[in-house]
Amino acid sequence: MATPEHHLFICTNTRPPGNPKGSCGERGAMEIFTAFKARIHARGLQGKLQINSSNCLKPCQWGPNVVQYPEGTWYSGVTLSDIDEILDAAAEGRVVERLRMPPEAEESFPKPPAPQESANS
Amino acid sequence: MATPEHHLFICTNTRPPGNPKGSCGERGAMEIFTAFKARIHARGLQGKLQINSSNCLKPCQWGPNVVQYPEGTWYSGVTLSDIDEILDAAAEGRVVERLRMPPEAEESFPKPPAPQESANS
Numbered sequence: 001m002a003t004p005e006h007h008l009f010i011c012t013n014t015r016p017p018g019n020p021k022g023s024c025g026e027r028g029a030m031e032i033f034t035a036f037k038a039r040i041h042a043r044g045l046q047g048k049l050q051i052n053s054s055n056c057l058k059p060c061q062w063g064p065n066v067v068q069y070p071e072g073t074w075y076s077g078v079t080l081s082d083i084d085e086i087l088d089a090a091a092e093g094r095v096v097e098r099l100r101m102p103p104e105a106e107e108s109f110p111k112p113p114a115p116q117e118s119a120n121s
Numbered sequence: 122m123a124t125p126e127h128h129l130f131i132c133t134n135t136r137p138p139g140n141p142k143g144s145c146g147e148r149g150a151m152e153i154f155t156a157f158k159a160r161i162h163a164r165g166l167q168g169k170l171q172i173n174s175s176n177c178l179k180p181c182q183w184g185p186n187v188v189q190y191p192e193g194t195w196y197s198g199v200t201l202s203d204i205d206e207i208l209d210a211a212a213e214g215r216v217v218e219r220l221r222m223p224p225e226a227e228e229s230f231p232k233p234p235a236p237q238e239s240a241n242s
Contacts, residue, residue, distance in 0.1 A: 003195060003230055046233065047231050052130070052175040054175045055174045069128070070191040072128075072190070106124060111167070111168045112166075
């Protein structure tokens with residue numbers, strides 16, 4: 001298989017300044033995305049790790065957010081200075097615990113709709 | 122966990138008309154992305170499935186491309202009429218075999234750099 005072993009997605013969604021939710025883009029996510037690509041190339045990790053930008057991943061107020069698959073590891077508050085640590089961990093099968101998205105951020109994801117009562121009950 | 126059980130990313134990268142690589146955007150990927158979101162909502166699958174748009178996923182000439190995680194299932198040539206089949210399969214833990222990216226598309230992904238010869242050999 002030549003598909004990436006580890007695939008990172010960074011939210012680069014941008015909202016207008018002053019929006020109460022804030023946004024990953026407003027906190028420098030596009031610059032972080034560009035730096036991720038450059039570091040993957042500089043370190044010869046292409047073919048093993050791939051990074052893509054994505055639209056809004058949902059937990060806006062904790063951004064910039066990064067999700068790593070197939071592990072399903074969610075990072076939040078990512079900065080330029082965290083990039084090498086995230087790449088090291090991904091390549092070695094570890095998680096950067098200090099950057100894990102906090103459990104309360106999971107409230108940001110959509111919830112399944114409430115089950116409808118059966119017409120017969 | 123409230124993070125999505127299945128996370129789909131659709132490439133919506135657009136190149137100018139006439140570019141020899143073509144692009145997913147040029148083949149209607151943005152419309153497909155919007156329709157995916159609407160169908161997930163209409164079918165009450167939010168909380169279980171999430172779809173995001175991404176920048177170039179790499180295998181441009183096979184697009185529109187969709188990758189589904191954590192399974193790491195790559196689909197290519199996705200059209201509006203494939204959306205419900207992809208969502209059914211994702212929710213039921215199946216793969217839509219007819220839409221799997223062909224093996225030759227994997228040549229599109231970056232390869233690891235060739236190992237450098239040791240100075241001592």
